[in-house]
Amino acid sequence: MAKKKPVTPKPQLVHIPALSTNNPLLGKAQKEFNRLTKRIAKLESEVHEFREAATRLRQRVQNEYRPLQARHNDERANLVRLLDHALDTYKLTKGERNKILDLILDGFIDLLDHGHPELQPIFDKYAPPLSPEEDAQADREIAEAMKEMFSANFGIEFEPDADVSTQAKFQAYVQQKMAQQQALHAEEAAEEEAQQQARRATRKKTPKQQAAEDKKQAEEKNITKSVRALYMDLVKALHPDREPDEAEKIRKTELLKQVTTAYEANELLTLLRLQLELNRIDQSHLENLAEDQLRYYNKLLREQAGELEGALYEEQQELSQFSGQPFYLLSSPVALEYAFQRQQAQLEVKIKQLAAEVLAFEHDPAALKAFLKTHRLPRKGQQHIMIRL
Incomplete structure (x- = not known):
């Protein structure tokens, strides 16, 4: 009988119970507290x-998808060789x-950078390398186009004698100019902020504005005191130097690290969980929290929920950039698995189709001619869209 996968223990539930003897009805702040703790637990x-799931996906991409991509490029390389043979025989x-030449030069040139540098002679055969003069002219034209783009998009002014003749020199020049821009913007922003602070300092506040500012400062001070009180209580309970048992000392040391990390990150819920776990408080303590105390707690819990939402969004965005998949396809572990299986299946179909076409074209010129009828050459002056076979 197969062993069951161990279940990860759920974190301590932190909520204010309704309909208890001492608290038959929950107030607005108490309901908000419960809603936020539940939301944070879900987000965590x-x-x-x-x-x-993202870690597993990255591993599967390396172990399963990359080899498929290599097989796909191998079949594409076989097709290049066959098309070269067809032109000769x-x-x-x-x-x-013309269609075969277009396919070779525009549809497969990327193979040189994807494991098939041996195809270089074929590409050189149909598109001989530029002469030194032509190469230099092409570099100048590319540099001018890049200068126009960076000037329009980033406001970079290129000095007449700027040496941007190579890609490395161009990148170095642009980075230097952008660094200068950023330094100038930072200096201007600091000066503007200093001026605004000076204006605020000299501007007389109305009694209402002063009262609101005092209230905000007092609230922030009380929030800091509330969290620090939880932290100090847990530090006293977990101080390893007071523990004679070595195993318990190690456990408390690890718990103290969690407490310190949670305190530095303002993770109120984690501190409350640890207090409940260590019997430093009980549910009745949460029931009897004063309205002001709950308000402070709820403010921190809202911030913690917002940070978790941001963390989840960043993870999804990072994976979207890694996989090349749209953001909306990567919203959950189930969606990740579906997107990967779909992409893998599509690539496997492409590989089989290419292998069959290479075999058919090799033994039947009519099959190649039928295939070429479906390929359209770009019109004169029209930008060519690279075909990925």
Whole structure:
């Protein structure tokens, strides 16, 4: 009988119970407290599960998808060789030859950077390298186009004698200019902030504004005191130097690290969980929290929920950039698995189709001619969209 996968223990539930003897009805702040603690627990679980799923996906991409991509490129390389052979041996019309040349030069040139540098002679055969003069002219034209783009998009002014003749020199020049821009913007922003602070300092506040500011400062001070009180209580309970038992000392040391991390991150819920776990407080303590105390707690809990939502969004965005998949396809572990299986299945179909086409084209020129009928050459002056076979 297969062993069951161990279940990860759920964190301590932190909520204010309704309909208890001492608290038959929950107040607005108490309901908000329960809603936020439940929301945070859900977000923590979602972030944890998504990170684990994303790690598994990255491993599967390396172990399963990358080898498929290599096989796909191998079949594409076989097709390049066959098309080269067809140009040399098959009886083709001028239009068919032009289409094959277009396919080779625009549809497969990326293979040189994807494991098939041995194809370079074929590409050179149909598109000989530029002469030194032509190469230099092409570099100048590219540099001018890049200068126009960076000037329009980033406001970079290129000095007449700026040496941007190579890609490395161009990048170095742009980075230097952008660093100068950022330093200038930072200096201007600091000066503006200083001026605003000076204006605020000299501007006389109305009694209402002063009262609101005093209230905000007092609230922030009380929030800091509330969290620090929880932290100090747990530090006293977990101080390892007071523990004679070595095993318990190690456990308390680890718990103290969690407490310190949670305190530094303002994770109120984690501190409350540890207090409940260590019997420093009980549910009746939560029931009897004063309205002001609950308000302070709720403010911190809202911030904690917002940070978790941001963390989940960042994980999804990072995975979207890694996988090249749209953000909306990566919203959950189930969605990750579906997107991966779909992409993997599509690539496997492409590989089988390419292998069959290479075999057919090799033994039947008519099959190649039929395929070429479906390929359209770009119109004169029209930008070519690279074909990925």
